[in-house]
Amino acid sequence: MNILESLEPAVVWKYFEKICQIPRPSKKEEKILAYLVSFAEEHRLEYKQDEIGNILILKPATKGCEDLESVVLQSHVDMVCEKHSHVKHNFDKDPIVPKIDGEWVKATDTTLGADDGIGMAAQLALLASNDIKHGDLECLFTVDEETGLTGAFSLKKGFFKSKILLNLDSEDDGELFIGCAGGVDTVATFEIQMEETPLNCFAFKMDVSGLKGGHSGDDIHKGLGNANKILNRFLWNASREYGLRLNKFSGGNLRNAIAREASALALVPTSQKEPIRVAFNIFYDELCSELEVTEPDLRMHLESCDIPDSVFEKGFQESLLNSVYACPHGVIEMSRKIEGMVETSTNLAAIKQEDDKMIITTSQRSSVESAKEDIAAMVRSVFELAGAEVKHGEGYPGWAPNTDSEILNITRESYERLFGEAPVVRAIHAGLECGLFLEKYPKLDMISFGPTIRGAHSPDERINIETVNKFWLHLLDVLVNIPEK
CATH class of the missing domain: 3.40.630.10 (Zn peptidases)
Structure with a gap:
C-alpha cells in the first residue's frame, strides 16, 4: 500500500x-x-x-x-x-x-x-x-x-x-x-410476541444516524448522543400520543461502543399519518438543538414503506420501550479521589432483533468493584421488571x-x-x-x-x-x- x-x-x-x-x-x-x-x-x-x-x-x-x-x-x-x-x-x-x-x-x-x-x-x-x-x-x-x-x-x-x-x-x-x-456486561433477552397488524394503517421506516459514537469508556463523559436512547424516546412518546405500533427496532453494535445508528419499522392509524410526520420533524429539531454542540451531524429520517403482516403485541411493546427508556446510560458517578475522572458508568450498547428474541446488550464500568456491581444490578432490575431474562458476563477486575x-x-x-x-x-x-x-x-x-x-x-x-x-x-x-x- x-x-x-x-x-x-x-x-x-x-x-x-x-x-x-x-x-x-x-x-x-x-x-x-x-x-x-x-x-x-x-x-x-x-x-x-x-x-x-x-x-x-x-x-x-x-x-x-x-x-x-x-x-x-x-x-x-x-x-x-x-x-x-x-x-x-x-x-x-x-x-x-x-x-x-x-x-x-x-x-x-x-x-x-x-x-x-x-x-x-x-x-x-x-x-x-x-x-x-x-x-x-x-x-x-x-x-x-x-x-x-x-x-x-x-x-x-x-x-x-x-x-x-x-x-x-x-x-x-x-x-x-x-x-x-473494571467492567461487566449485562444482557437482557425478551421473547418477542407478535400479533396481526391492525387495519387502516400507515407504515414507515425511521432511522437515527450521523452520531459520533466512540469508546464506551474513554468517551462516555462527553455527552455524546446514543442512537438507541434517541429513537426509543420518540417511539415511547409516539406510542402514547399516536397509537404507534412497532414491527422492528434495532440499533448499535458492539458492547464497548456508544450506539451511532438505530432504526425502526412502525405504523400508526391512517388518521395519524400527517400528525406523526409533524411530530417526527419537531422531535428532530428539538434533538438538533439539544445536541448541537456534541452531535452537530445528527440525522433523523422518516419514509413510508409497505405495511408488515404483524406488529409487536401491545403489552410486549410497552415493556420493551419502557425498559429501554428507564435503562440508565452515561456517567453514574465521578471519582472523589481523582479530579475529572469518571468512576462509574454504563452504556446501552445494542438492541438486536434475532428471530423471536430481542437482545439488549449493555456494559458497566467502575474503578470501584462494589459500585460496578451496583450499577450492573440497577440495569438488571430495570429489565427484569419488564419481564426479560437477564444475564451478567464474567466481568473483569x-x-x-x-x-x-x-x-x-x-x-x-x-x-x-x-x-x-x-x-x-x-x-x-x-x-x-x-x-x-x-x-x-x-x-x-x-x-x-x-x-x-x-x-x-x-x-x-x-x-x-x-x-x-x-x-x-x-x-x-x-x-x-x-x-x-
Whole structure:
C-alpha cells in the first residue's frame, strides 16, 4: 500500500500499514496470529503460543544491556470492526485502507484499528531492529481484548518471566496510566410476541444516524448522543400520543461502543399519518438543538414503506420501550479521589432483533468493584421488571493505581526530559488487560502509555501523526533506562 511511507518513524508506520492489510476482528484473529508466527520465524526469534492464541516473542538483550531487567511489552491483536451503514466492507476479508488527513491518519469509512495496531507496530519494529539498545524483551500479543478480554483471562502463570510490563494500549500523548476501571456486561433477552397488524394503517421506516459514537469508556463523559436512547424516546412518546405500533427496532453494535445508528419499522392509524410526520420533524429539531454542540451531524429520517403482516403485541411493546427508556446510560458517578475522572458508568450498547428474541446488550464500568456491581444490578432490575431474562458476563477486575511504582518514575522522568513538560499521571475509565495480568502476576510493575487516538471504536477513529513519533522516542528511552537486575 505504502500510503504511510513518508511518515516518521518510518519503521513503525511500515508495520502499522502491514497490520492494516491483515483482517483481525475480535475472535477471528487467526490471520494476524499466523503473520506474527511467520514474523518470528523470519527473524529467527524464539516464540511460543498458548492454547487460546496469545503469542510471546522473545528477543535477547543487545550488547552492553545484558544486565538490565527484562521487560514485557504488551498489546492486543484484535480490533473493533465498525463502519458506516452505507459502506460495503467485509472485516473478515477486506484490508483497512488508511489515509493521511492533515495531522491525522484515519481509515476510509471504517475503524482504523490503531487501537491497538500501533502498539503491535511498535513491538514489531523493536523485534526487527538491529540498532536499538534494550535489555531482554518479551513481546506479548493477546487475543480478543475488545469483546471479552479472553486472552488476558486465559493467560497462564509463568507464560512470561518479566516483572516490568509496558502496556502499549493507551490513547493520550502526555498521559501515563497507572490504573483502569473494571467492567461487566449485562444482557437482557425478551421473547418477542407478535400479533396481526391492525387495519387502516400507515407504515414507515425511521432511522437515527450521523452520531459520533466512540469508546464506551474513554468517551462516555462527553455527552455524546446514543442512537438507541434517541429513537426509543420518540417511539415511547409516539406510542402514547399516536397509537404507534412497532414491527422492528434495532440499533448499535458492539458492547464497548456508544450506539451511532438505530432504526425502526412502525405504523400508526391512517388518521395519524400527517400528525406523526409533524411530530417526527419537531422531535428532530428539538434533538438538533439539544445536541448541537456534541452531535452537530445528527440525522433523523422518516419514509413510508409497505405495511408488515404483524406488529409487536401491545403489552410486549410497552415493556420493551419502557425498559429501554428507564435503562440508565452515561456517567453514574465521578471519582472523589481523582479530579475529572469518571468512576462509574454504563452504556446501552445494542438492541438486536434475532428471530423471536430481542437482545439488549449493555456494559458497566467502575474503578470501584462494589459500585460496578451496583450499577450492573440497577440495569438488571430495570429489565427484569419488564419481564426479560437477564444475564451478567464474567466481568473483569480493575487495576488499582500504585503511585510508588518504579516504572512510573522512570517513564515520567523520561517524558519530561525528552519533551520538556511533565506528563499527567492518572487512571483510565476504559478497561485494560492490566488488572487481569496483576491477578496472575501480583508483583508486576506496570505502566500504560501511547500516542493520541481519537474516535476509537467508531469510523471516525484517527491517530495523531506527531504523537506516534513522540511515543516511539519515549518507548526507546524508557527501555535504555530500565534498572539493572
